[in-house]
Amino acid sequence: MVEVDVITEDGSIGTGCAPTGSSVGMYESYVLRDNDPKEYHGLSVHKAVDNVNRKIAPTLVGMDVHDLAAIDHKMIDLDGTKDKHHLGGNAIYSVSIAAVRAAAANSCMPLYRYLAQKDIETVPVPSFNIVNGGHYATLTQPFNEFIITPYGAKDIYQAVEMGVNTFQELEKVITKYLGGTKPEVAPSYGYAAPSEDPEVILELIQEAIDLCGYTGKIGFAFDCASSEMYDKDSNTYLLKGKRISADELIAYAKKLTEKFNFVFIEDLLDENDWESYPKAHQEITRTILLGDDFIVTNIDRLKRAYELQAIDGFILKPNQVGTITEALDTYQFAKEHGMFATPSGRSGGVVGDVVMDLAVGLGIPFIKNGAPRSGERIDKLNFLMRACDTSPGCRLADITPLLRF
Template sequence: MTRITEVIARQVLDCKARPMVEVDLVTASGHLGRGAAPTGSTVGAHEAVVLRDGDPGDYRGLSVHAAVRNVLDEIVPAVIGRDIVDQEGFDRILIDLDGTSDKSRLGANTVYSASVAFLRAQAHEAGQPVYRHIAREPLRSIPVPAFNMINGGRAGDVVQPFNEFLVVPVGARDIDEAVQMGVTLFAVLGEVLTRFAARPPGVGGSYGYLAPSCDPGVVLALMEDAVVEAGYAGRVAFALDCASSEFYDRERGTYRYADAEVTGAELIERVRRLSLDHDLLFVEDLLDEDDWAGFTLAKQVLDRTLILGDDLIVTNRDRLERAIAEAAIDGFVLKPNQVGTISEALDTHELARRNGILSTPSGRSGGVVDDIVMDLSVGLQAPFQKNGAPRSGERIEKLNFLIRAAQKIAGAELARLGDLARFSPGPAAGSAPSAR
């Protein structure tokens, strides 16, 4: 059992200088666990609720003083001095205290920070890294990091509706080479984009380069050019996070693709064509977060690309159960703060594992330096996981985490993504027509 002797909460800042809740939890044996609640720049409609104060004079409405008070006024009296057997028992106290389905009373950021703090305190008591503490099978592999290279959004007159363009070093020998490939590609891509636009590329919201074209095909072709210039032809796959809810017109039932307005079926077909020209390992959130029929169709049509749900699933077991019943996805993006507690996130992962659905751990755009999602990536033996662009501290730290874990886990090798059922690398990267 773990007896809790002290819980402290405070407002700190995430990597985008936005307020977030941080919780310290101390056990009777003197072990400290610390947890914080990152948030995304785009948040799915079905995510657990992040509680912010809304005072425009305090961090422009983003302060979290009420959430911190909820830790001190409600969670502390409920857990101090208690002997708690496990993570599920601790999280059950939090869930019952909140009493809502979406953590809206206490705030998901309140509950999540405490949940992570307890997990780390228990792991420290056991004398283990968190990834070993949560592992249910022998640790044999290190996940392949997927690098977010180009960000969508507005860049001058260019509006790229797709949110993220990623590279995945599927042909790396080990994690050290995978990291080197991602870092090298990012530098070479900057040079390719500078030549293309005759000016250095801007910085996107997730610290990747701003997309230089509204056409996803042009963006992918430029990335192919960078792969060839870097000497990695045939060893790199690509991926997309479309975040299509952001550009979905609910009244008209249409999406934006390049400069066109298209239906869901037309969007699926256009991305299918992209998958024939480029090795797309996965496509995330291709359709709106409530377009279940569209996801089912996409899974049928895109037969050599993994269909992932992020806003569709939001790490929620009930939504994953529906996705399984409707054969809507090949995998989901595991973001534990979306559901609010570690045990609920692990429960969703276990349901996915039993049904042959991939869990793809990912940080949030407003991340933290010491993100528990990295322990989940290794401990749950994910084949690949999502990282940001390799140019900000909290994102670099995620890469360093994988390098350290590979050294500590005897015999661990980089996961082999070519073994995934729906993905088999096609022609060498760089074989598609150049964007220039």
């Protein structure tokens, strides 16, 4: 990863670091790597660091950190490509984060307070990615993330505890289901999917919820990441070992939302399936439909999706578009048009992720946190509790009016 420091005249420092996801949409800003097989298997970032020091820094010296839009657009113009291919989206985004953090430091306040321009009143409800799909030795689970959202928690502290307790209880439930074999730890730190059948996994999670005494207080969510399992030649999706059409996948998802209480479903269809998303939005009414790879925090794609009535909102990942300014522009469009913006970390994430400042500073109702297992994910939960604890009168957002079930 690339880490950048921006230092102001008075010595205020902002640090920025761009994460990279493991599920990456084809329309995301370009991650510039060295492609030298002898170093980090080609993933080193000397070129991007060099671009920051030799090209970006000389251009930005003397600019005002409080005018982030001017800084970001200066870098966009300097790069001159649509996907930030020249300087690297990872280089530009790291500078963008560092600049806005330097502005907050210069103002002597946390970044979320600087973004809000007032005392925060709520922190978002966290969501926990507890079972991970994908290709395993004995099975392929096409849905990427099985998520729980403790919408019934009375405060952020209880919400975190409910997520952690259910996650721990689920290990016992899956172990029993597997005949005494403990579930593997998946690449995204949830449990490796124990079945090809999404319904089976939802039932196991529901069992864990019930055993913890949280029945009626925790809802489900999916990140289907369906582009990963889509076959362009046959125009089909994988489900339970078979290839099915988009219409069949929509019908299946609708059936699941009628049986289980879903807060949201993300990336139900392929990132280019503009034809089927409006159908899904019309058919599936008992949950919120969000786009991640489908939108990639890009305002033009969100506008098109809005005009087609294709989704209810999008997953806010600023590194997908490459600057904080562009991400905030996309968020603003969503807000003005009654759409959801749901911040999320990345599986190739960082400690101190700026998305948490955005989530709290913008007053977002619910977010994606990942599995409560690895350091950068625990850090996000601690961030929410810390922000709430240090903000008088702050409470957990009430998302019950937003639920579709």
